[in-house]
Amino acid sequence: MSSRIVTIGREFGSGGRTIGRLLAQRRGVPCYDREILEEISEKSGFAQQYIEEMGEYTQPGFLSGLFSNRFYYQGQSNEDIIWLYQRQLIQELAERESCVIVGRCADYILQDREDVLRVFIHADLEFRARRIVDVYGQREAAPEQRLREKDRRRAAYYQFYTDMRWGDARNYHVSLDVSKLGFERCVDLLSDL
């Protein structure tokens, strides 16, 4: 199989980004993650943090009314403008070089390409709660609640722009539970593909 490009979707706190970096290192290719936000920010003029939040704070209740007729809607929302920059940038990256792309619905954006391996990384709640405290230093009383909220937002954003269910195995070629398999084994396994 000749997958030049690996896209990694992931649950918040699962370590999908870490797996992306390690896999890219192993294969000697670049890994794009926050770099995508930086470049969209540069091109669009929106602040990076604003773009990042756009990817999470999309509210399904508010937007679902727009969904069915968004193509008839006069003018574009900021979300839509950012989405178009994001889509164009990810398509350009895929055209240009072998790489690993983390998040930003890259799996969906590149779904028509044969040379893409679509990966989803997830982990149980306990693993993720421990990890966001250890790695990000988030010392909230209830990290589980924060994780559920983050997942909910990511799922809403994904579903809005792709009309597919986030986390459904059938949207990906390989889905791995890193809390069961461990980082090393996930990277080994993806590297072999």
Added chain:
Amino acid sequence: MSSRIVTIGREFGSGGRTIGRLLAQRRGVPCYDREILEEISEKSGFAQQYIEEMGEYTQPGFLSGLFSNRFYYQGQSNEDIIWLYQRQLIQELAERESCVIVGRCADYILQDREDVLRVFIHADLEFRARRIVDVYGQREAAPEQRLREKDRRRAAYYQFYTDMRWGDARNYHVSLDVSKLGFERCVDLLSDL
């Protein structure tokens, strides 16, 4: 990791059963699939075909009304009796020996065991349509329609008895698209785990 038992959930026509057999051969352990139906039939007195159909013809519309109060329901339906036999048998198998178990919600039934690797096998519609014609000799005008119907039924049965979403990556440790990866690579990969 010491996964003595591998459970394989799968989309109809994806070849999950074939992967289960090959994996079991490779590891030198038994693979349980239709044997489970046979044993439930023997113990319960229900015909094998009836048991098989029970696992597919559960209608979410009809049953959803029963779901919330099924534990208060006087007496048990045939579906429930079969479910109890199935659950007991799968728990006994897992207790007794290392093995591969295909389908029958074994992933859910054994979810509290640490020594289980939960696998989901899926494939794109084109691959599965070609496969049910080639392997099962089904020469219907619209195999895709039959596949969608089968998936819908499997998902309804799974959701009814497990209250989890069939095909959601987060219910499994490893999910693989066999139409992308091929049989050989899927078996290699699972065998390494």
